[in-house]
Amino acid sequence: MADLTTNFLGITTPNPFWLASAPPTDKEYNVRRAFEAGWGGVVWKTLGEEGPPIVNVNGPRYGAVWGADRRLLALNNIELITDRPLQTNLDEIARVKKDYPDRAIIVSLMVPCTEESWKAILPRVAETGADGIELNFGCPHGMSERGMGSAVGQVPEYIEMVTRWCKENYDKPVIVKLTPNITDIRYPARAAKAGGADAVSLINTVSSITSVDLDDFCPEPAIDGKGSHGGLCGPAVKPMALNMVAEIARDAETAGLPISGIGGVTTWRDAAEFMALGAGNVQVCTAAMTYGFKVVQEMISGLSDWMDQKGYESTDQFIGKAVPNVTDWQYLNLNFVTKARIDQESCIKCGRCYAACEDTSHQAIWMKEGRVFEVNDAECVACNLCINVCPVEDCITMERMEAGQTDPRTGRVVSDDYANWTMHPNNPAAQAAE
Amino acid sequence: MAHTIRTPGIVAGRLAEDVLAENFSDLHPPLDAHEAHVAADRCYFCHDAPCITACPTDIDIPLFIRQITTGTPLAAGKTILEQNILGGMCARVCPTETLCEEACVREMAEGKPVEIGRLQRFATDALMAHGPQPFSRAAATGKSVAVVGAGPAGLACAHRLAMHGHNVVIYEKRDKPGGLNEYGIASYKTVNGFAQAEVDWLLDIGGIDIRYGQALGHDVTLDQLSDAHDAVFLGIGKTGVNRLDGFDLDGIRPAVDFIADLRQTDDLSTLPVGRHVVVIGGGMTAVDAAVQSRLLGAESVTIVYRRAQSEMPASRYEQDLATSKGVTLVFNAQPVSANGAGAVESVTFEYTATNGSGLKGTGERFDLPADQVFLAIGQVLEDAPDALTRKGAALAADAGHRTSLANVWAGGDCSAEGEDLTVTAVAQGRDAAEAIHKSLMGEGGPANG
Ligand SMILES: Cc1cc2nc3c(=O)[nH]c(=O)nc-3n(C[C@H](O)[C@H](O)[C@H](O)COP(=O)(O)OP(=O)(O)OC[C@H]3O[C@@H](n4cnc5c(N)ncnc54)[C@H](O)[C@@H]3O)c2cc1C
Ligand SMILES: Cc1cc2nc3c(=O)[nH]c(=O)nc-3n(C[C@H](O)[C@H](O)[C@H](O)COP(=O)(O)O)c2cc1C
Ligand code: SF4
Ligand code: SF4
Ligand code: SF4
Numbered sequence: 001m002a003d004l005t006t007n008f009l010g011i012t013t014p015n016p017f018w019l020a021s022a023p024p025t026d027k028e029y030n031v032r033r034a035f036e037a038g039w040g041g042v043v044w045k046t047l048g049e050e051g052p053p054i055v056n057v058n059g060p061r062y063g064a065v066w067g068a069d070r071r072l073l074a075l076n077n078i079e080l081i082t083d084r085p086l087q088t089n090l091d092e093i094a095r096v097k098k099d100y101p102d103r104a105i106i107v108s109l110m111v112p113c114t115e116e117s118w119k120a121i122l123p124r125v126a127e128t129g130a131d132g133i134e135l136n137f138g139c140p141h142g143m144s145e146r147g148m149g150s151a152v153g154q155v156p157e158y159i160e161m162v163t164r165w166c167k168e169n170y171d172k173p174v175i176v177k178l179t180p181n182i183t184d185i186r187y188p189a190r191a192a193k194a195g196g197a198d199a200v201s202l203i204n205t206v207s208s209i210t211s212v213d214l215d216d217f218c219p220e221p222a223i224d225g226k227g228s229h230g231g232l233c234g235p236a237v238k239p240m241a242l243n244m245v246a247e248i249a250r251d252a253e254t255a256g257l258p259i260s261g262i263g264g265v266t267t268w269r270d271a272a273e274f275m276a277l278g279a280g281n282v283q284v285c286t287a288a289m290t291y292g293f294k295v296v297q298e299m300i301s302g303l304s305d306w307m308d309q310k311g312y313e314s315t316d317q318f319i320g321k322a323v324p325n326v327t328d329w330q331y332l333n334l335n336f337v338t339k340a341r342i343d344q345e346s347c348i349k350c351g352r353c354y355a356a357c358e359d360t361s362h363q364a365i366w367m368k369e370g371r372v373f374e375v376n377d378a379e380c381v382a383c384n385l386c387i388n389v390c391p392v393e394d395c396i397t398m399e400r401m402e403a404g405q406t407d408p409r410t411g412r413v414v415s416d417d418y419a420n421w422t423m424h425p426n427n428p429a430a431q432a433a434e
Numbered sequence: 435m436a437h438t439i440r441t442p443g444i445v446a447g448r449l450a451e452d453v454l455a456e457n458f459s460d461l462h463p464p465l466d467a468h469e470a471h472v473a474a475d476r477c478y479f480c481h482d483a484p485c486i487t488a489c490p491t492d493i494d495i496p497l498f499i500r501q502i503t504t505g506t507p508l509a510a511g512k513t514i515l516e517q518n519i520l521g522g523m524c525a526r527v528c529p530t531e532t533l534c535e536e537a538c539v540r541e542m543a544e545g546k547p548v549e550i551g552r553l554q555r556f557a558t559d560a561l562m563a564h565g566p567q568p569f570s571r572a573a574a575t576g577k578s579v580a581v582v583g584a585g586p587a588g589l590a591c592a593h594r595l596a597m598h599g600h601n602v603v604i605y606e607k608r609d610k611p612g613g614l615n616e617y618g619i620a621s622y623k624t625v626n627g628f629a630q631a632e633v634d635w636l637l638d639i640g641g642i643d644i645r646y647g648q649a650l651g652h653d654v655t656l657d658q659l660s661d662a663h664d665a666v667f668l669g670i671g672k673t674g675v676n677r678l679d680g681f682d683l684d685g686i687r688p689a690v691d692f693i694a695d696l697r698q699t700d701d702l703s704t705l706p707v708g709r710h711v712v713v714i715g716g717g718m719t720a721v722d723a724a725v726q727s728r729l730l731g732a733e734s735v736t737i738v739y740r741r742a743q744s745e746m747p748a749s750r751y752e753q754d755l756a757t758s759k760g761v762t763l764v765f766n767a768q769p770v771s772a773n774g775a776g777a778v779e780s781v782t783f784e785y786t787a788t789n790g791s792g793l794k795g796t797g798e799r800f801d802l803p804a805d806q807v808f809l810a811i812g813q814v815l816e817d818a819p820d821a822l823t824r825k826g827a828a829l830a831a832d833a834g835h836r837t838s839l840a841n842v843w844a845g846g847d848c849s850a851e852g853e854d855l856t857v858t859a860v861a862q863g864r865d866a867a868e869a870i871h872k873s874l875m876g877e878g879g880p881a882n883g
Contacts, residue, residue: 069476267504291479298500301509393468 002307004300006040006315008280009173009198009258011104011131013040016271016315017299020262020283021046021108021134021177024293026082028092031105035096037293038300041104043175043201043283046081046136047089049111049121054083060221063210063230072290074236076210078221078228080142081110086124094128106175110136110148113158115165122170132173135162137188138204140181140231150204153179156191163195175260178202178244180237185244186251193257200248201260201283203241205231234286238264242277246326249278266295268302275315276322330421337407337414338382338398340364340375346395347373353386353396361385378408439709439733443777443805444685446706448731454702457729461622461755462526462552470556473549474502480539485550488537490853490861491518495534499553511561512568514554519569519593519864520586522562522632523615524857525555526623529718531751533857562635571641572599577874580605580663582650585613586856587669587846589636590863591870596641598871603663604642607649607817611637613671615856617694620722622729651817660841665870668829668837668844669863674816678714678769678809684777689713689723689810696726708806711735712781714769715810717747717854723808724761735761736802740768740786740793770799778804815848825850835866843870 004015018041019025019034026045034042048054056079065074082089097105107130111117125133137153144151152158159176166174176192178185180203192200207229209219219227241263248254261279265271266287274282287295312318342353342365349371357365364379365386375386387396401407403416421427437445449457465473477499485495493514501510514521528534530551538547561568577600581588584606592602610616615629637644648654650670659666675688685708699705707730713720716739728735737756739746743765746753753763767783774780781804784795815828823830823838828850835843835851845862846852852859 071475268506269504292481294481294497295479295500297497298504298506298509301501301513302504302506305506305509 002304015040016281020285022285043106046108059223063220074234076230078230108134134175138179140207150179159191160195167196173198175199189248199258203263208232246277278320337401484537485534507560510557522558575599577664580659583669584611587859587863590860591867594867602642604644605648656819671847672813674814676812686807689808710803712804713808720810721748738764834869
């Protein structure tokens with residue numbers, strides 16, 4: 001079994017699976033049980049400043065998106081940061097950390113955007129012996145109305161400023177947690193780096209309305225006939241999160257900045273994908289909230305199995321391995337010509353590929369006598385849609401045309417030279433360069 | 435072949451070879467990868483899952499199913515085999531309808547449980563096809579344990595002891611390992627020589643020496659074993675059979691003998707079976723003998739059970755399997771006499787009823803034609819050392835499977851704690867090995883020998 005020990009910012013944990021700041025990490029009772037179940041670390045549920053505790057709604061705080069068999073695809077919440085007294089949380093953090101020196105405890109923080117507020121809380125966090133802090137600049141509901149959370153995370157200058165205060169007043173690693181509710185994730189990441197952040201973590205939840213009750217005309221979850229947008233998380237947000245992680249990993253300005261990947265991590269494979277795109281570890285919330293702490297056992301066994309199969313002895317051998325392969329569209333090889341191929345043996349003759357291609361794509365699939373479906377190479381642009389809609393795995397595949405063959409669609413001989421848009425004759429910029 | 439299903443008497447070759455091959459193929463064909471994913475996707479990953487509690491070997495079912503869902507069937511196989519080294523056989527033979535699948539929350543919700551047994555087979559098949567077993571031996575302890583019987587209980591015990599670094603010698607009276615996996619289980623539950631392949635795979639761990647043709651009480655004694663080894667485990671099953679007075683005409687035999695012949699033949703078309711077969715009994719053995727007689731080409735097969743259907747030990751699923759193969763089930767009837775000159779020709783039964791004090795004949799009788807009669811009225815302990823205390827007709831053992839002798843443990847069918855299930859035998863063999871290990875290593879008991 002491969003060794004999953006992972007070093008993130010000098011914090012070594014037995015595996016790269018941490019619980020994200022959220023209800024699973026809101027108290028000592030949970031965190032102890034999470035560690036017993038095998039989680040490598042936790043980011044404690046976000047703490048606010050000293051004073052009267054936060055007040056949450058007293059009606060439902062979650063909405064959901066389900067698959068047909070009630071598989072939870074996404075969760076949305078309108079919960080605020082911890083509603084327990086600051087000192088209670090700090091005492092508990094200190095106790096748990098003492099008992100679990102080999103696991104990470106990161107303290108998530110969100111206090112008003114003034115230097116005094118940060119200066120007041122940081123020494124108290126330092127006393128707990130926690131391994132670092134995470135600045136919650138992500139929460140998209142409630143706290144943002146009070147000038148915190150994503151209200152800070154959406155303004156790069158604030159991110160940089162607060163990060164700098166924290167670096168000046170706290171010795172251990174400072175992780176900046178980013179909100180996805182912005183147009184270009186690279187700006188907040190660059191700001192975090194400029195402020196001296198040791199790492200960024202992303203994503204926090206995506207502003208969302210999961211559904212509308214069509215009898216009461218109210219978004220869910222409904223609180224006395226009204227609803228407010230919440231933050232979406234779970235499997236459905238993973239594609240967005242992966243892209244944002246990759247954007248930061250390959251941005252020249254932030255390249256090398258450690259990343260903790262968050263957003264829809266549900267299985268070992270999700271984790272491996274985040275890590276391949278540059279995340280040094282992952283954080284998990286919804287999967288634990290759906291399946292309980294035990295779900296980490298599958299993540300551990302799956303990741304170590306895969307590493308064994310691939311011959312990786314430690315996680316840093318594959319972290320970031322996919323980053324060099326994420327590029328801009330303009331650099332994709334236009335001489336890479338493929339055609340769809342339908343395997344008649346496995347085809348069940350449903351006609352979905354035909355409907356998709358005939359109605360919405362390139363009319364490149366023939367429906368012949370006896371419901372035989374075949375690809376017309378003279379029309380197939382290799383868009384992949386037929387593969388995506390075919391219910392039978394591997395029934396349709398993409399086959400690369402070899403160099404020297406003539407593409408019947410374009411009449412051009414396929415070349416194995418690499419040629420992208422920047423070199424293409426139709427590109428005015430390319431022609432100008434000539 | 436000149437014979438048909440209507441040829442009188444007990445003859446071989448009633449059916450064409452291709453029909454026989456079809457009849458004796460896999461009862462539940464294996465799931466392919468796509469089917470396994472769809473089946474696995476139905477599992478809710480329940481907390482403190484009731485299916486785990488219902489599995490005698492406590493397999494972490496939600497975890498292994500999730501491992502299938504996430505594309506790691508080898509990890510799933512390991513999760514299963516860590517608890518149940520014969521998880522491959524159990525996946526095929528467990529009456530899941532009364533074990534894990536009965537407890538599945540989706541059985542309660544929809545009457546359609548997650549297909550745990552078939553998923554277990556998918557994962558264990560994948561792991562076994564992948565190569566050697568994922569378990570290895572701990573550093574040698576220098577201790578030696580005798581295991582008597584190479585059935586599920588003995589094999590599970592031996593494997594766990596080997597994992598702990600002990601040397602194991604298995605004394606087996608037959609010339610093949612597997613116990614009833616090899617000689618008892620219905621053919622269509624374990625096709626293609628799976629039983630032997632599984633034993634070979636299991637023994638690969640090393641440190642287990644099997645001596646065949648060594649019957650306890652005949653070729654070796656308990657005293658000799660106690661002298662030569664640090665501990666003894668008995669997994670001798672129940673190899674004796676109950677007989678019926680007056681039922682000794684030709685054509686009458688124990689069902690288990692017929693089944694053993696059937697399991698051992700390499701050519702089903704040479705196996706004789708009656709035209710009219712009567713099976714007396716109500717357990718899994720009765721069902722297996724009856725169904726396989728039909729599959730061999732018997733024209734009529736009737737199981738006669740002396741009590742009501744609701745009391746039949748074979749599960750409803752097994753009963754339905756029998757009727758689906760054309761077996762007739764008769765309840766509330768007890769055998770009175772076997773009739774015939776030399777060879778049996780018919781059996782006389784009397785209907786029964788229960789009144790407060792027990793089962794009574796009603797006086798009403800009927801005859802069933804029979805060229806062949808199988809008795810499936812229970813197996814009994816045989817050759818167990820007299821020095822060991824009995825509980826009922828089986829060996830008494832404590833919660834740690836220790837018998838009345840401090841250096842002797844027992845599990846599986848021979849133990850009073852056994853349940854006549856493969857999976858229970860595996861669980862007890864494994865747990866006894868843990869208890870023996872603790873005892874030998876000086877934890878929680880005296881080290882013997
Ligand atoms: C016809 C039939 C069908 C069955 N079908 C199912 C089923 O579908 N599912 C299920 O879960 N269970 C089934 N069972 C029950 C299951 O097979 C047994 O519960 C299980 O095999 C018990 O395992 P064991 O190791 O205790 O005994 P056994 O499997 O009986 O193994 C005992 C071993 O000890 C050896 N032995 C016996 N005496 C001696 C001696 N004196 N010295 C040395 N060796 C000795 C035997 O040769 C044998 O190898 C069936 C049983 C029968 C008879
Ligand atoms: C109910 C709930 C409360 C959350 N509270 C916080 C919080 O206090 N601080 C924080 O940084 N993130 C919070 N999050 C966001 C998660 O930490 C995480 O970023 C997000 O759920 C995406 O990960 P996932 O898809 O694994 O759930 C919360 C999420 C949920 C569902
Ligand atoms: S979608 Fe797939 S299965 Fe259906 S007709 Fe097309 S190739 Fe065949
Ligand atoms: S061993 Fe048998 S009872 Fe246990 S989970 Fe597998 S099939 Fe179910
Ligand atoms: S009870 Fe059924 S649904 Fe629940 S964990 Fe077990 S197999 Fe899955």
